[in-house]
Each structure stands twice: as structure tokens, then as C-alpha cells.
Amino acid sequence: MNTYSSVKTSLFIHRIMVYSLLIAGSVLFILPLLWMLSTSLKGDVGLFDLPPKWVPEPFQWDNYVKAVQSFPFLRYTYNTLFLTFVSMFGTVLSSSLVAYAFAKLRWPGRNVWFVILLATMMLPPQVTMIPVFVLFKKLNWIDTYLPLTVPYFFGGAFYIFLLRQFFMTIPKELSEAAKIDGCKEIMIYAKIFLPLSKPALATLAIFTFMGTWNDFLGPLIYLNDPDKFTLALGLRSFQMQYGTRWNVMMAASIIVMLPTIVLFLSCQKYFIEGITLTGIKG
Known part of the structure; x- marks a missing residue:
């Protein structure tokens, strides 16, 4: 009985320690976001008070209005959404096709090419930045959205690896049964x-x-054209013009950051499930 009680006590202490570390880590990571939110709701007075006042009185909601009106927010949002959705479509389409070929099709040198693909992940982007820029300049793609969208239609090494690992967890009996029923490879991939x-x-x-x-x-x-700028570039331009107005700057940063936070919170179930399942089979 004493042994059982000591084991139970040890497990309880271990759980308390783990939860304490997780809570401390969470607080450490969320503090900058809370500071941004607090600063975005403050007036011009009291931004640098020590100790800092985390709950401003009153809330200055007009900082968000000023942030949106200080640069072409709607135009930059449209540009960013266009680039984002085109890139998402190109990445999902191309990476899934290549991953299916690596996972389920049999062809000479498949494993060798897959290793070469993984090796490209070790190449820093700074190494290819200038050659790629020269290539796009010779194609007259500078100051267009083509350099920011077309590469996504050729897949990405990490994304291909991620999908290939997931595809390998799908039983081959499903594709074999589909082939018996007369399905071609493209239909097996799509259906x-x-x-x-x-x-x-x-x-x-x-x-x-x-x-x-x-x-x-x-x-x-x-x-180069300001009308083609994205929100990230617009935020930088805003910072150069209104860098001393930290409350409005933080409001603009919160607005730009908000879609990614909402997307992750709403899709975290699929995100965690996808990351977990891709590591089941090598």
C-alpha cells in the first residue's frame, strides 16, 4: 500500500512539474503579444511608463482606425490575399502530385531522386537568392507577381516530404482495388x-x-510598384513614416498578424493531426 501511495505521489509531483513548465513557457511566449495588444490600445501618453501599465484606461480603439487609414490597407490586403491563395493552390497541387509519385509509383532511381530532393533542404536560400533574381530578371518578371507565385507550382522539398510520408500510411490495397476496377493513376490520386x-x-x-x-x-x-506591395511591405513603409507612434504601429501589426492567428486556432486540429500522422511511417 505504501509503495502504491509513493508511486502515486511521484506521478502527481511529476505532473505538477510538467504543467508548471508548460504554463511558464506559454506565459513567456504570449507576453510579447499581450504587450503589443496593450500598447495598441494606449494613447500617446504612458507608452513607456515604468512599471508598465498592462490595462490601459481608457481603451484607444481609434488607434486601429488610424492604422488602417495611414496606408493603403485594403489594396495591400487584396494583393496579399491574391498571392497567398495562388501560392496555396500551387503548393498543394504540385507537392501532392510529386509526393504521390515518390510514395506509390515504381520507377527507376526513385529513392535516389528522393534523397537528392531532401538534400536541397540543406541549401540555404541566401545561396540561391542572387542566381534566382538574375534568372527572373532575364525573364522580365521583376515588378510582377510571377516570381512570388510560379515557384510554388514546382513543389517544395519539405512539403513533398511531408505528403510523401502521409501517402505511405495509406494502405496499398486501396489503390490495388481501384486498379482492378479500371482506375488510372490520376484517378486514384484524385479520388x-x-x-x-x-x-x-x-x-x-x-x-x-x-x-x-x-x-x-x-x-x-x-x-517596385507601391500599388503591388503586400501587407508586410506596407507595414515596413508605415514603420518608416510613423515609427515613433508606437501605439498606432502596434495596432497595425496586430491587424496584419490577426489572420494567421485566427487561421491557426481554427485549423489547429487538422494541423496537429497532419504533423502527427506524417511521422508514422518512413
């Missing part, structure tokens, strides 16, 4: 594998959405 891969595809879409929505370097390199 069987894609519907069964919704968690992995959702994970892919979330990754692409967050990456494209928050992308600053790509638009900075390839876009």
Missing part, C-alpha cells in the same frame, strides 16, 4: 489519396498561408 489526406493537405495549406502572408523578403526583392 482516393486526396480525400484521405485532408489533414496533411490542411497542414500544407496552413504552412503556405503563414509563409506567404508574412513574407517580407520576396516582395521586397521583386516588387
Whole structure:
């Protein structure tokens, strides 16, 4: 009985320690966001008070109105949404096709090419930045959305790896039964594998959405016309003009950040499920 009680006590203490560390880590990560939210609701006075006042009185909601009116918010939002959804479509389409070929089709050198594909993940993007820029310049794609969308239609190594791992968990008996019924490979991919891969595809879409929505370097390199700027570039321009108005700056940052937070919170079930299931089979 004493042994059982001691084991139960040890498990309880261990659980308390784990939960305490998780809560401490959560607070550490959420504090900057809370500080941004608090600053965005403050007036021009009291921004740098020590100790900081976390709950402003009164709430200055007009900071958000000023932030939206200070730069072409609707135009930049449209540009960003256009790039984001085109990139999501291209990534899901191309990566799923290539992943299906690596996971289920038999062809010479398949494993060798897959290793080469994985090796490209170790290549820093800074190494290819200048050659890729020169290529796009020779194609007369500078100051267009083509450099920011077309590469997504050629797949990404990480996304292909992610989907390939998920496809390998789908029983081969399903595709064999479909072949017996006369289905071609493209129909097996479209009618069987894609519907069964919704968690992995959702994970892919979330990754692409967050990456494209928050992308600053790509638009900075390839876009010159202010009418084509994205929200990330617009936020930078806003910072250069109104950098000293931290309350309005934080309000603009919250507005730009909000879609990614909402997307993750609403789709975290599929995101976690997709990440978990892609690691089941190698």
C-alpha cells in the first residue's frame, strides 16, 4: 500500500512539474503579444511608463482606425490575399502530385531522386537568392507577381516530404482495388489519396498561408510598384513614416498578424493531426 501511495505521489509531483513548465513557457511566449495588444490600445501618453501599465484606461480603439487609414490597407490586403491563395493552390497541387509519385509509383532511381530532393533542404536560400533574381530578371518578371507565385507550382522539398510520408500510411490495397476496377493513376490520386489526406493537405495549406502572408523578403526583392506591395511591405513603409507612434504601429501589426492567428486556432486540429500522422511511417 505504501509503495502504491509513493508511486502515486511521484506521478502527481511529476505532473505538477510538467504543467508548471508548460504554463511558464506559454506565459513567456504570449507576453510579447499581450504587450503589443496593450500598447495598441494606449494613447500617446504612458507608452513607456515604468512599471508598465498592462490595462490601459481608457481603451484607444481609434488607434486601429488610424492604422488602417495611414496606408493603403485594403489594396495591400487584396494583393496579399491574391498571392497567398495562388501560392496555396500551387503548393498543394504540385507537392501532392510529386509526393504521390515518390510514395506509390515504381520507377527507376526513385529513392535516389528522393534523397537528392531532401538534400536541397540543406541549401540555404541566401545561396540561391542572387542566381534566382538574375534568372527572373532575364525573364522580365521583376515588378510582377510571377516570381512570388510560379515557384510554388514546382513543389517544395519539405512539403513533398511531408505528403510523401502521409501517402505511405495509406494502405496499398486501396489503390490495388481501384486498379482492378479500371482506375488510372490520376484517378486514384484524385479520388482516393486526396480525400484521405485532408489533414496533411490542411497542414500544407496552413504552412503556405503563414509563409506567404508574412513574407517580407520576396516582395521586397521583386516588387517596385507601391500599388503591388503586400501587407508586410506596407507595414515596413508605415514603420518608416510613423515609427515613433508606437501605439498606432502596434495596432497595425496586430491587424496584419490577426489572420494567421485566427487561421491557426481554427485549423489547429487538422494541423496537429497532419504533423502527427506524417511521422508514422518512413
